[in-house]
Amino acid sequence: MSDTSTAAPQLPIEGELCTVAIGNFRTEAGADIAETAIAFQRWGVFKGDPHGQNNVLLLEHALTGDANAANWWDAVIGPGKALDTDVWCVVCTNALGSCYGSTGPASTHPDGNAWGSRFPAISIRDQVNAEAALLETIGITRVHAVLGGSMGGARTLEWTLLHPERVGFALVLAVSARASAWQIGIQSAQISSITRDPDWHGGDYHGTGRSPDAGLAAARRIAHLTYRGELEIDERFGTSAQSGENPLGPFRADDQRFAVQSYLEHQGKKLTERFDASCYVVLTEALNRHDVGRDRGGLNKALHSITVPTMVVGVDTDILYPYHQQEHLSRNLGNLLAMSKLSSPVGHDAFLVEARQMDRILRQFITLTEHYAAEQADSPRNDC
Incomplete structure (x- = not known):
């Protein structure tokens, strides 16, 4: 969408699932998905400039999650909670390829039957590009922050590389820079x-x-x-x-x-x-294809190129995405905002179930973004 007016974005009723057509979508590998749609929900009132500074927090769900983040992250989303919906406009999409409203293999093909085997393989980058198309369609071209864990963390990382101009800050939880052989x-x-x-x-x-x-x-x-x-x-x-x-x-x-x-x-x-x-x-399969270094000069070069201030969080007992993978991220990110460890016997799912620790981490992230933004606004400009 080339129109850069400051008209209010087209957002659904709070908590209501909305499905938006984004047209025909071409995947990274060159396949076409006709009549693609992406579903999303939002909580809180939008404030600010849809193309500049605003209060949008874009959440990315995990593998079998959905757009109803107020359900799967209920302890941290809502009035007075870490992601305070009296202050922030929280938006969560359903990933391309899923079965909770967005186009996927279980969706109806334009011919009236299910996509089934005709639905192409997709990548994390495809999911992000489809999500970016959704936001552009509803009138938002920049968000305050993108946050996500596991597959949502992979999408968050790709946001900082594919569309850095659209993201103020990022919070990456319990994921790696690429899929390991294991x-x-x-x-x-x-x-x-x-x-x-x-x-x-x-x-x-x-x-x-x-x-x-x-x-x-x-x-x-x-x-x-x-x-x-x-x-x-x-x-x-x-x-x-x-x-x-x-x-x-x-x-x-x-x-x-x-x-x-x-x-x-x-x-x-x-x-x-x-x-x-x-x-x-x-x-x-999209997770298998996750590799931020692909076609970007390798893993560390890609991570070093990230300019979006990014906070990284890992779980000390994570079997799926071991903590050393988040340490690798923190050592190589071009703009590390902070690093935090979630200590729990629960393992990978700790970012979904350890409510008290996640409350603290999310509040820390929000505070850091506000301080960082204020410092940038107060920094004297060199006009010479």
Whole structure:
């Protein structure tokens, strides 16, 4: 959108899911997605210049998250909370490729059927560019800050590289600068669990009356072990048997389980009730392709080129994105605002469940951005 007027952006009713058409979208790899739409929600009143200084905080959700950030981050979003909606306008989109309002493989193709296997592979960069197109369509070309964890952290990092002129500050939580071989391996195993399910049908199971639920549940069981800390899982379950079952009998049986098996099966079943398997595959593949150094002269050169003041947060017990990966970010970012450690036995998911620590970290981030912005405004200009 070339119009740079200061008209108020087109925002939905607070908390209401809104889906916006952004037209045909071309992916980084050269595929086309016709009639693309991105869904989003907002909380708080917009204030300021949609093309300059304003109060927009753009939140990025994790892999199976959605635009309803006030639900999955309820402890920190709202009046008087760390992301104070009396002060800030909090906006959260649903990622391209997901199944919560934005266009993805489970969405309806222009021909009336599901996209299915016709939906192309996408990258984190594609998700960010689609999100940028959404913001431009509703009349916002700059935000005060972008914040996100896990896949949302990867999107946040890419925002600082793809559209630095549109971002005032960034908060990157629990992610790395690129997918490691271990991450690609564990994520590829999850994809394989789904695509080897007999009900996968090459990704074209929509409309068949069946879906690869067994594969998706298995993928979630694998993933969940990387989301939670080893110490927490062992402390909760140890080698205990599931109530009424005996996993130590003379023959192994599927219905005679350790307690941790029952827990993981429950997590898998919950996901099949709310998420689409093909979307899980597309989003997981996007994480496999995450590499901020690709076509930018390598990892450290790309990180050093980041001019957006960025705060980095890691979890000390994170198995999926170990803390040393956030330390690598902090050492190489071109404009490090701050570094913080979240200490928790929970592991990767700590940024979603450790409410007290996240409250402190987010308040620190907001304060730092305000002080930094004030210092920049007060700095004398050299007009010579």
